[in-house]
Amino acid sequence: GAVVSQHPSRVICKSGTSVKIECRSLDFQATTMFWYRQFPKQSLMLMATSNEGSKATYEQGVEKDKFLINHASLTLSTLTVTSAHPEDSSFYICSATHGGPQETQYFGPGTRLLVL
C-alpha cells in the first residue's frame, strides 16, 4: 500500500521560533497533499490543500503567512509554522493522494508540536 512519512515525529521548540515539518510520499507520486491539525481528543481540521507546483489553498481562518506550505515535488510537501506560540501546540498530520481528491488519502504518522 501507499506509504506516507512525516519528519520529525515530535518537536519541542521555544516560543517565537519557526518549525518545519516534512511530508513525503514514499512509493507513489502525490499530486495533492493535505495538512491537518488535531487538538487532543478532537477531530482533524483541514488547514490547507497543496498541489505540486502551485500555491496552497488555505481553509478559512488559517493564516497563510503563519503556516507556510511548499509542495516543490510530487513526493514532498513541507509545512513551516512561523513564529510559533504555545497555542500552535498540536498534532499536525499530512495526507497524500495519487488520484484526485475523490480517491483514498494516505496519512502520515503525524508530528506532535509542543511550543514552550
Next chain:
Amino acid sequence: SQQGEEDPQALSIQEGENATMNCSYKTSINNLQWYRQNSGRGLVHLILIRSNEREKHSGRLRVTLDTSKKSSSLLITASRAADTASYFCATDALGAQKLVFGQGTRLTINP
C-alpha cells in the same frame, strides 16, 4: 466546518461483541470513508464506499451507506482488544475537493 457527526462519541464493549458506529452528514457526497486512529498516531484507511453503493465488506468490517438519510454505519464484528481506537468517518462532498471529518467515536474493547 465539520460536516460529519458521529455517534456515539464513546463506546465501550467486551471483547467478542460487535461494535456499531454511526455517521451523519449534511450535503451530497462522492464517497464516504472510514478511518481508524490509534492514540497519538496517524490515520489508517479502513474502507471507502461510493455514493452509488449501499453496503461494503472488508474482513470483520461492514459499512452501510444510506444517501437518502445522509448516514453511514460501521460495524466491527467479533471485536478484539486491538480494535481499541478512535474511528472517524470522512466525506468527500460533491465539488468540494477535500475530505471533511466527523468528530469520531472512541471505541474501547475490554478484554
